[in-house]
Amino acid sequence: ASTEDGGALRAGQVVLAAGSLSGRLAGVPEALVPPVRPVKGQVLRLTVPRRYAPFLSRTVRAVVRGSHVYLVPRENGELVVGATSEELGWDTTVTAGGVYELLRDAHELVPGITELPLTETRAGLRPGSPDNAPLLGPSGLDGLLLATGHYRNGVLLTPVTGDVMAHALVTGGLPEEARAFTPRRFGAAPMERLEHSA
Ligand SMILES: Cc1cc2nc3c(=O)[nH]c(=O)nc-3n(C[C@H](O)[C@H](O)[C@H](O)COP(=O)(O)OP(=O)(O)OC[C@H]3O[C@@H](n4cnc5c(N)ncnc54)[C@H](O)[C@@H]3O)c2cc1C
Known part of the structure; x- marks a missing residue:
């Protein structure tokens, strides 16, 4: 791999774990590029003033009008409200509609949130695979492994991803419980595709 400052890094094995950018890493043979797409997620942070504490003592998750919403109280007094899921490519704009929908749905669950200061709005990109499950293990090219495509659940x-990848790096294969997540499930094994396209 080459770094931005022109340096070169060499290794016998490399794990491609570039999040939503995993399909865009230069130098990966075309037939092996992981099928990863960006899925936009908007999230809000509110702050619970001391006079309202304790506001929520545990995470609240629900489906409101068909949308998933969660409220997560943090020990530092923040309340995280998330998250939208939008198929909009590389767009990371925080929109009035995204913020409105999150606040509307969170308010339906916990009306008191309208009293709290809104301290941050943010949009990020999740790495989605075609079935939104992770791509783990050997890619089909000797020395190149994948650990990506975790979509909404990467954190x-x-x-478990660390354990699976340690196993793959040491043994060259996947543990039984992770075999369903092989990158090869999306058609021919990448190496076979490479040979066909050669
Ligand atoms: C709004 C939102 C809320 C979420 N909530 C949750 C949640 O509650 N629970 C949960 O489990 N998951 C959640 N997720 C999903 C979670 O963030 C992802 O699944 C997870 O971050 C994927 O981890 P990753 O390491 O594969 O990719 P990333 O966390 O995206 O990390 C990839 C890293 O690779 C780096 N990189 C990319 N290209 C290059 C390059 N060419 N050279 C060097 N470095 C490079 C990037 O800078 C980045 O640091 C949420 C995501 C969003 C957007």
């Missing part, structure tokens, strides 16, 4: 799945 939650961090420990």
Whole structure:
């Protein structure tokens, strides 16, 4: 791999884990480019003033009018409200509609949120795969492994992804419980595709 400052990094094995950019890394053979797309998510942060604490003692998750919404109280007094899921390519604009829908749905669950200061609005990009499940393990090209496509659950799945990838790096294969997440499930094994296209 080459770095921005012109340096070169060499390794016997490389794990491609570039999030939503995993399909855009230069130098990956075309037939092996992971089928990862960006899925936009908008999220809000509110602050619970001391006089309202404790405001929520646990996470609240619900489906309101068909949309998933969650409110997560943090120990530092923040309340995170998330998250939209939008198929809009690389767009990361925070929109009035996104903020409105999150506040509307969160308000339906916990009306008191309208009293709280709104301290941050943000949009990020999740790495989605065609079935929105992770792509884990050998890519089909010797020395190139994938750990991407975690969509909405990449933080939650961090420990198990670490364990699975450690296993893959040491043994060259996937543990039984992770075999369903092989990148090869999306058609021919990448190496076979490479040979056909050669
Ligand atoms: C609004 C929102 C809310 C979410 N909420 C949750 C949640 O509650 N629970 C949960 O489990 N998940 C959640 N997710 C999803 C979670 O953030 C992702 O699944 C997770 O971040 C994916 O991890 P990753 O390491 O694969 O990719 P990323 O976290 O995107 O990390 C990839 C890294 O690779 C770097 N990179 C990319 N290209 C290059 C390059 N060419 N050279 C060097 N570095 C590069 C990037 O800078 C980045 O640091 C949420 C996502 C969003 C947007």
